Amino acid sequence: xxxxxxxxxxxxxxxxxxxxxxxxxxxxxxxxxxxxxxxxxxxxxxxxxxxxxxxxxxxxxxxxxxxxxxxxxxxxxxxxxxxxxxxxxxxxxxxxxxxxxxxxxxxxxxxxxxxxxxxxxxxxxxxxxxxxxxxxxxxxxxxxxxxxxxxxxxxxxxxxxxxxxxxxxxxxxxxxxxxxxxxxxxxxxxxxxxxxxxxxxxxxxxxxxxxxxxxxxxxxxxxxxxxxxxxxxxxxxxxxxxxxxxxxxxxxxxxxxxxxxxxxxxxxxxxxxxxxxxxxxxxxxxxxxxxxxxxxxxxxxxxxxxxxxxxxxxxxxxxxxxxxxxxxxxxxxxxxxxxxxxxxxxxxxxxxxxxxxxxxx
Amino acid sequence: xxxxxxxxxxxxxxxxxxxxxxxxxxxxxxxxxxxxxxxxxxxxxxxxxxxxxxxxxxxxxxxxxxxxxxxxxxxxxxxxxxxxxxxxxxxxxxxxxxxxxxxxxxxxxxxxxxxxxxxxxxxxxxxx
Numbered sequence: 001x002x003x004x005x006x007x008x009x010x011x012x013x014x015x016x017x018x019x020x021x022x023x024x025x026x027x028x029x030x031x032x033x034x035x036x037x038x039x040x041x042x043x044x045x046x047x048x049x050x051x052x053x054x055x056x057x058x059x060x061x062x063x064x065x066x067x068x069x070x071x072x073x074x075x076x077x078x079x080x081x082x083x084x085x086x087x088x089x090x091x092x093x094x095x096x097x098x099x100x101x102x103x104x105x106x107x108x109x110x111x112x113x114x115x116x117x118x119x120x121x122x123x124x125x126x127x128x129x130x131x132x133x134x135x136x137x138x139x140x141x142x143x144x145x146x147x148x149x150x151x152x153x154x155x156x157x158x159x160x161x162x163x164x165x166x167x168x169x170x171x172x173x174x175x176x177x178x179x180x181x182x183x184x185x186x187x188x189x190x191x192x193x194x195x196x197x198x199x200x201x202x203x204x205x206x207x208x209x210x211x212x213x214x215x216x217x218x219x220x221x222x223x224x225x226x227x228x229x230x231x232x233x234x235x236x237x238x239x240x241x242x243x244x245x246x247x248x249x250x251x252x253x254x255x256x257x258x259x260x261x262x263x264x265x266x267x268x269x270x271x272x273x274x275x276x277x278x279x280x281x282x283x284x285x286x287x288x289x290x291x292x293x294x295x296x297x298x299x300x301x302x303x304x305x306x307x308x309x310x311x312x313x314x315x316x317x318x319x320x321x322x323x324x325x326x327x328x329x330x331x332x333x334x335x336x337x338x339x340x341x342x343x344x345x346x347x348x349x350x351x352x353x354x355x356x357x358x359x360x361x
Numbered sequence: 362x363x364x365x366x367x368x369x370x371x372x373x374x375x376x377x378x379x380x381x382x383x384x385x386x387x388x389x390x391x392x393x394x395x396x397x398x399x400x401x402x403x404x405x406x407x408x409x410x411x412x413x414x415x416x417x418x419x420x421x422x423x424x425x426x427x428x429x430x431x432x433x434x435x436x437x438x439x440x441x442x443x444x445x446x447x448x449x450x451x452x453x454x455x456x457x458x459x460x461x462x463x464x465x466x467x468x469x470x471x472x473x474x475x476x477x478x479x480x481x482x483x484x485x486x487x488x489x
Contacts, residue, residue, distance in 0.1 A: 017396075032454075033425050034400045222399060222426055292403050292423045313402040313425050320403075339421065339428070 001025065005050035006143045006201035010208055014218055022116025024051040027220040036223035037315040040190055041356050044149035045219035046211045051115035054142050054198060055122070058108050059134035066101060066109060069128050071246060071264055073256035077103035083174045083187055086254055087246045088121065089266025093273060094242035095249065097121050098234065100187065102176050110183070112144075114236050128265070143204035147216060148194035148227075150356060155214045156184070156195050159207070168195070189224065191231025191354045229312050229321060232284050232350030238295055239282065239309040239323050245273060248325065250282035250350070280325050282309065284350040285334065286360055287320035289343040298337040299345075303327035308336065316353045317360070323350075363393040363485070366458055370472075371481035372434045377458060378475055381465070385440055386472075389462040390422060390431060390453060393485055398424040401450040406442030407464050413437055415473055420463050422453065435473060437466040 002025040011018065016027030027048065029036060039045045057065065066074040072086030082103050088096045097117045102110040113121045122136065129136050147156050157165045164179040171177060176185030176196075183198040199207065212218060225235070232250075234240055240249035247255065247270060255270065256262070285308075287293050293311030306326030314321045322345070326334065335342040348360045365371070370378040375394035379387040395401065405421040413419050418430035419439070442464050446452060453461035476484060 017399075028426070029399055032400055034402075226425060290403065291405075292428060294428065313423070315425070 003051070005048055006204045007048045007050060007208060010205045011048065016218070016220060019221070021051065021221055022114070024115055026051060027218075029220040029222045030218045033220065033222035033226070034315045036217060036219040037226050039217035040149045040192055040219055040223060040227055041316055041353070042150070044147060044151040044155055044194070044216045045223065046208060046216050047146040047148070047219050047221075047224055048143075048208075049146050049196070050143040050201070050204065052144060053113045053115065053118035053121070054139040054144065055111040055113065055125070056108065056137045056139055057111055057129065057134050058137070059129075059132060060107055061132040062107055062109050062134050065129055065132035065134045067262055068132070068264060069125065070101070071255045071266060071270075073259060073262060074101065074103065074109070075259065076256070077101075079103075079175070080105060081171075081175050081177045081185075083176055083185060087240075087251060088124070089246070089264070089270075090124075090242060091265060091269060093245040093266040093269035095236070095240045095244060095246055096124055096242060098236050098240070098251075102185065104178070116237060141201055142198050143201045144196060144198050145204065145207060145211075146188055146190075146194065146196045147211060148188045148190040148192045149216075150193065152192070152194035152216070153186070155211065155216055156197065158214065159210050189231075189233055190227035191233070191351060192227070193355065226312050226315055229310055229323070230314050230316055230351065230353035232323065232352060234282075234323070235310055244325070245270060247273060247278055248280040248282065250323070279328055280306070281328050281330070282323055282325050283330065283347045284352065284360075285322040285324050285336070285345040286317070286348050286352070287322070287336070287343060287345045291320060291338045291341070291343050293320045293322035293336055293338065293345070299324050299326055300335040300337065300342060301326055301330045303329040303331070306330065306334070314352060317358055321352050363391065363396060364458070365391070365393075365478045365482055367478045369458065369478065370434075370475035371478065371484075372432065372475060373484055374432050376431060376434045378434045378472075379458075380472075385465050385467050386435060386437070387462045387465050388431075388434060389457055391481070392457045394429075395454050395457045395461070398422065398429060399426050400424055401453045404446040404450045404453065404463065406444070406446055407439045409439050409441055411439040413439065413466065422450075422463075431463060433466070434475060435466060435468050436470060437468040440465040440467055
C-alpha cells in the first residue's frame with residue numbers, strides 16, 4: 001500500500017481507478033480520462049495534488065538561501081504572494097527537481113516540490129538551509145487542490161466568503177495570497193486559467209464535494225498528464241532529471257544568469273556547458289502518421305538520434321504529440337521508431353494548446 | 362465489477378472468444394481489459410489472410426495511457442479485422458463484446474483449452 005492523501009477515501013467513493021504514482025495511491029481517472037480532459041479545457045476540473053510536498057522556509061536570510069539553491073533568481077520576486085518556477089540543480093548542473101516558490105514575506109517563502117522527489121529534495125535542501133540559518137518545515141497537515149479551466153476561478157470565488165471573493169478574483173497570474181484558512185494561488189499545470197488551493201487536510205473533502213456540486217468535474221492524473229503535455233510543460237523524471245541540464249531540457253528560460261555575482265548551485269557547470277556548446281534540445285513533435293508516441297521511443301534525424309521524453313494522444317488535437325530530446329541541429333521533420341515502424345513527425349512551436357485554443361495545426 | 366458474459370470463452374491475457382455460426386471465431390478484449398486501459402485512441406487491426414499461432418501478438422490497442430498487445434487465443438487465419446475501429450477505437454470501451462470486436466479468425470484446428478466465464482472471473486479475482 002502506498003501513501004494516501006486526505007482525499008483517498010473520497011476518490012474511492014467516487015469510483016476512481018487508483019494507481020501508484022511515486023509511492024502514492026492516486027486517482028488516474030474517475031471514468032473517461034478524455035472527458036475529464038475536455039472538462040478542464042472547456043469548463044472546469046479539480047485535481048488532488050496533495051501528494052506534492054509543501055515546504056515552508058523561514059529565516060532572516062531565506063532570500064539568500066533560495067538565491068543560492070535555485071537556478072532561477074528569487075530577486076524577481078518583489079511583490080508578496082508572487083510565485084517563481086525554478087529548477088534546483090546539483091553541482092553538475094543536473095536537475096534534482098523543478099519546483100514553485102512563493103514569496104510571502106522577507107522571512108517566509110513557501111516551496112512546493114514534486115511527490116516522488118520529496119525525500120531527496122529535503123535531504124539536498126537541509127544542509128544548504130543550515131548555512132543560511134533557514135528552518136524548513138514539511139507541511140504534512142495541508143492538502144492541495146488544483147481547480148483548472150475557464151470556469152475555475154469564478155466557481156472557487158463563489159465558495160469563498162464575500163470579503164475574500166474579490167481578493168481571490170483580483171489575483172494576477174502566478175500570484176498567491178493567504179485567504180484564511182486557505183492559501184489561494186493563480187497557478188496550475190494544465191495550460192488553463194485556475195487556482196491551486198492549499199488548505200487544512202481535514203477541509204479538503206468538503207471543498208471537493210462543494211466544487212463537484214458547482215459543476216467542477218473530478219479529474220485524475222491521466223487527464224493531468226495529457227493537459228500538461230498539450231501545454232508543453234515538462235514532467236520531472238520524464239523530460240528532465242539529474243542526468244540532464246535545464247538548458248537542454250527546454251528550461252533555459254528558467255535559468256537566470258543576469259546577476260553575475262549570484263553563485264547558484266550548478267551555475268559553473270552550466271556556464272562550462274554553454275562555453276563548450278550545447279549538443280541537444282527539447283522539441284515539441286506532432287505525429288503525422290497514425291499511431292501514438294510514447295516515452296523512450298527512438299527519434300531518428302539526419303543530425304543523429306534522439307529520444308521521446310513524453311508522448312501521448314492529445315484529446316484536443318486528436319493526434320499524437322510528444323516532447324523529445326534531439327540533436328541541436330535537428331530540422332523541421334523527424335522520424336520516430338514506434339513499435340518497429342518509422343513514423344513521420346513534425347517539429348512544432350510549443351505549446352500545442354493554451355487556454356482552450358489549439359495553436360498547432 | 363466488470364461484465365463477463367457467460368456464453369463466451371476467455372484467456373488469462375484478457376481476450377474473449379465467440380464461436381460464430383459458420384465455425385469462425387470473433388476475438389476482442391474483455392470489459393476488464395478496456396477498463397484497465399482507459400479511453401482507447403488507436404487500434405492496429407490485423408489484415409485478412411494473416412496466419413496466427415496461439416499467443417501471437419496480432420493486434421495493438423492503444424489508450425491515452427498505454428499501448429498493449431492483443432494475443433491470438435487460438436491458431437488460425439485472419440478472416441477480417443474490424444475496420445470500424447480505425448475511426449472509432451472507443452467502440453472497444455463502449456461495447457467490448459459487441460461492436461468493439463477486433464478480428465474474426467478461421468481456426469486451423471481444435472480450439473485449445475480456453476477459460477469459461479466462471480474461470481475467468483476466478484482469474485481476475487486471483488490477479489487482484
